[in-house]
Amino acid sequence: MSVQIPDEPQQLALRGACAVIADSTWRNAIARQASDISVRGFLADFYSTPEHWDLKTSATRVLRALNGWCYSQSRYVVGGSYISSLSAMVFRGRDSALFHMGDTLVFRLRGAEFEQLTRDHVTDLGGYRYPSRALGMDNNIDIDFVTLPLKQGDIFLFTTQAVRGTLMPSDFVQSIRQYGDDLDAACERLASMASERAGERGYGAEAFCFQLVRVESLPAESLGPPSEVSDQLPIPAELSVGDRLDGFVVESLIARSARACLYGVRDDVSSQRLVMKVPGPAMSLRNPCLEHFLLQQWVGERIRSPYVVKVVPPPRPRRYLYYLMQPIEGEPLERWLEKHPGAGFEQRLDMARQLARAVHAHHRRDVLHQAIRPDNIMIDRHEQLVLIDFGACARRLDDDNDAALALAREAGLTPFSAPEYALGLGVSRRSDQFSLAAVIYWLLTERMPFETSPDSLRDEPSLARLVYRSAREVNPRMPRALDNALERALAPQRALRFRRLSEFIYALRYSQTEQGESAPEFSVAEQSDREAQRRHRALRLWQGVAAALLAVLVVVLALG
Structure with missing residues (x-):
């Protein structure tokens, strides 16, 4: 058992505090490690999950990974198995989330009410009760999940199934009331009582475990995920060259639209030049757009790739709503190609691989970019590619991406957009894969892969109009393997594309090797x-x- 309360306020607000209890079911010395490993592993991995995952996603993915590991380890254990019941409760804001597998017990004492919060997943065999639906019992696991509102003074008791035959609910309540000011003493009292009664019945007390958690105080408001927390900072008015904001001097206007404004600014203190992105004044009355603006900042702060524009933290506390990015000394990809018409095939293919890595960096954070097109690709003075613009980025959800589809449509579709955006079908990582492949095709051939633009489709039967034009017909230097990879990634039907972006990236790498080592x-x-x-x-x-x-x-x- 264990309780972990993060020291950092940001981590505490993001992930909350966590109490865990686990109980192995075998006497085998090695198999008994399952519960200890489960507790340590859950706490370590839970607080290391990506910050844009919500609590349920973070906990369930960690538990499924632990279950797979325990299940695989059982094959190496003789006379036992890596099986463990586990209950974990996360306290965040004014709510809690309970995750439960097996037969460990969690009770809540609120006022005079003593209530069991978990279900006993057990199986009766020959008069003995064995846990079911526990970690390590099967390759797949069914996790009980419930959210509970908290009240100041709530006390939660975490214990093991063994106490069923020793202590009654009245024993728990009496001991907790008696030692209400000292929960450690209350646990010691419960352990002593359980041990005495177990001795009277002729069995040991090594399976007893008690943990008490009390809610001392609650925040004034509930905390939501980072992308759903509404920032209270005001939106600044439109700025002009020479205006000052939070110690920054506006030196240039880069772009302006109804949704956002981009300014080139200089820090008065450090003289560092940065790019400032500010919400458009029209967004002040559109809260969903403001929430997405906060998501853009959040995405940029967490994606770490040399091929993605970097969001930098402000050097001073902000008084207005904006975020800062590193400037890129370069030019858009299309303009760079116009200035370098003699750029060779190998150089262009290397840029294609850099772009693929930039998109992959988004996908590793479960983020869809949704605006992969030449005007969002910069080439810096070292001829390195940088993908910019988080304006259409959306969190990838497993069950519903309607919000991502609407966001991409609002940002504007292009001939590089996957056909499912125009047709209103579901979007996924494979939608980004299509856009990536379309840009790579254009980069290597300076042509589009279809005669019909995907963003002009109106119904599913019109997908038949998207007939792939072989890149080898346009550029004879194109390796056949690369042409085949592009054709698959550009399949009009989303299900026919590469299952994972890493497979497409591998095809790009293999094609380059093939081209470099091809025989005369x-x-x-x-x-x-x-x-x-x-x-x-x-x-x-x-x-x-x-x-x-x-x-x-x-x-x-x-x-x-």
């Missing part, structure tokens, strides 16, 4: 001669094998 081309006559020589060598090989077998047969017959 020969004429038709030379190719015919080489083919004849290969056939002749194969014929000589099999003739030799046949002769050796014949010699062995002759020797055997002679000896017989």
Whole structure:
């Protein structure tokens, strides 16, 4: 058992405090480690999950990973299994979330009411009760999940199934009331009572475990996920060159729209030049747009890739709503290609791989970029590619991405957008894969892969109009493997694309190796001669094998 309360206020607000109890079910010394590993592993991994995951996603993914590990370890244990019941309760804001597997027990004492919060998942076999639906019992696990509002003074008791035959609910309430000011003493009292009664019944007390948690105080308001917390900072008015804001001097206007304004600014203190993004004044009455603006900042702060524009923390407390980014000394990809028409195939393919890594960095954070197009791709002075603009980014959800679809449509579709955006179908990581492949196709051939633009489709039957134009027809230097990979990633039907972006990235890497190591081309006559020589060598090989077998047969017959 364990309780963990983060020291950092931000971590406490994001993940809350956590109390865990686990109970192994086997006497085998190695198998008994399952509960200890489960508690330590859950707390370590839970507080290391990506910050944009909500509590349920973080806890369930960690528990499923622990379950898979325990299940796999059981094959190496003789006379036991890595099986453990586990109950974990996360206290965050004015609410709590309970995750439960197996037969560990969690009770709540509120006023005069003593209530069991968990269900006993047990199976009766031969008069003995064994836990079911516990960690490590099966490759798949069913996790009980419930959210509970908290009240000041709530006391939660975490214990094991063994107390069922020793202590009654009245014993728990009496001991907690008696030692209300000292929960450690209350636990000691419960352990002593359980041990005495177990001794009277002729069995040991090693399976008893008690943990008490009391809610001392609650915050004034409930805390939601980072992308749902409404920032109270005011939106600044439109700025002009020379205006000052929070110690920054506006030096240039980069872009302005109804949704946002981009300014080039200089820090008065450090003289550092940055890019400031400010919500458009029209967004002040549109809370969902403001929430998405906060998500943009959150995404930029957490994606760590040299191929993605970096959001930097403000050097001083903000008095207005904005976020800062590092400036990129370069130019958009399309303009760079116009200035460098002689850029070779290998250089362009290397840029394609950089772009793929930038998109992959978003996907590792469960974020869809949704605006992968040439005007959002910068080439810096070192000829390194940087993907910019979080304006259409959306969190990838497992069950519903309607919000992501609406956001992409509001930001504007382009010929590089996947057809499901125009048709109103579900979007996923494979939608970004389509846009990535379309940009790579354009980068390598300076043409589009379809005669019909995907953003012009109106119904599903019109998908048949998207007929892939082989990149090898446009650029003969294109390796066949790369052309095949692009064709698959650009499949009009989303289900036919690569299952994972990493598979497409591997195809890009393999194609580059193939192109770099390809043999020199020969004429038709030379190719015919080489083919004849290969056939002749194969014929000589099999003739030799046949002769050796014949010699062995002759020797055997002679000896017989």
